Amino acid sequence: DTGVSQNPRHKITKRGQNVTFRCDPISEHNRLYWYRQTLGQGPEFLTYFQNEAQLEKSRLLSDRFSAERPKGSFSTLEIQRTEQGDSAMYLCASSGTDRGFAGYTFGSGTRLTVV
Amino acid sequence: AQSVTQLDSHVSVSEGTPVLLRCNYSSSYSPSLFWYVQHPNKGLQLLLKYTSAATLVKGINGFEAEFKKSETSFHLTKPSAHMSDAAEYFCASMNTGFQKLVFGTGTRLLVSP
Numbered sequence: 001d002t003g004v005s006q007n008p009r010h011k012i013t014k015r016g017q018n019v020t021f022r023c024d025p026i027s028e029h030n031r032l033y034w035y036r037q038t039l040g041q042g043p044e045f046l047t048y049f050q051n052e053a054q055l056e057k058s059r060l061l062s063d064r065f066s067a068e069r070p071k072g073s074f075s076t077l078e079i080q081r082t083e084q085g086d087s088a089m090y091l092c093a094s095s096g097t098d099r100g101f102a103g104y105t106f107g108s109g110t111r112l113t114v115v
Numbered sequence: 116a117q118s119v120t121q122l123d124s125h126v127s128v129s130e131g132t133p134v135l136l137r138c139n140y141s142s143s144y145s146p147s148l149f150w151y152v153q154h155p156n157k158g159l160q161l162l163l164k165y166t167s168a169a170t171l172v173k174g175i176n177g178f179e180a181e182f183k184k185s186e187t188s189f190h191l192t193k194p195s196a197h198m199s200d201a202a203e204y205f206c207a208s209m210n211t212g213f214q215k216l217v218f219g220t221g222t223r224l225l226v227s228p
Contacts, residue, residue, distance in 0.1 A: 004158070031214065042119075042205050042218030043159070056215070091158065095214060104214065106151075106158040 004107035006092050012113045013082055020078045021110045025094030032075050034067055037089040049075060082114045117142040117208050121219035129227050134193040136222045138206030146208040148189045150180055153203045165189060201226045
């Protein structure tokens with residue numbers, strides 16, 4: 001069990017470019033979450049997968065954002081036509097239903113800077 | 116709708132003195148409550164959780180928190196601060212559906228020698 005892995009750790013991109021982040025959850029966890037954390041704020045929920053199904057999306061997730069979890073394993077979060085307001089830390093977490101609330105593990109995050 | 120309010124954006128203590136980080140929650144039902152710690156450029160680490168069992172919850176690194184329904188509070192305490200405790204602390208609540216966490220805005224703990 002190597003924990004939740006996120007890549008890349010840091011991404012600097014020019015406004016208008018597309019970016020994609022990857023999250024590898026703990027292998028036996030069937031639930032996967034994406035959160036966004038801006039400077040000086042707590043993390044905010046973006047979206048949630050149970051296996052490969054995306055079951056909930058926040059209003060924060062505009063149509064420029066898309067998340068996938070093919071085959072219920074790793075997940076990707078893509079941001080199209082990035083804006084400076086997208087600069088934030090993007091956190092992924094996973095949990096297993098058999099462990100209830102105890103099984104929520106966060107990755108170290110991907111820090112996005114849009115210049 | 117559930118919400119979490121952390122009453123202090125910064126708390127400064129001296130090493131060896133007690134720590135108190137305050138958190139109030141708002142929920143129409145008894146929520147599950149959590150405290151997380153975040154060191155610079157790191158992910159969130161769970162310190163402790165309350166899930167309707169004992170109201171006094173003990174966590175890692177000597178931290179504990181008490182759930183007080185009458186005050187809608189879940190304050191985090193530690194008897195004696197260490198330099199390594201300096202970090203950002205987040206209080207969070209969780210709904211009973213798909214386990215979405217709602218976080219407060221965080222409290223930065225500063226520990227001086």
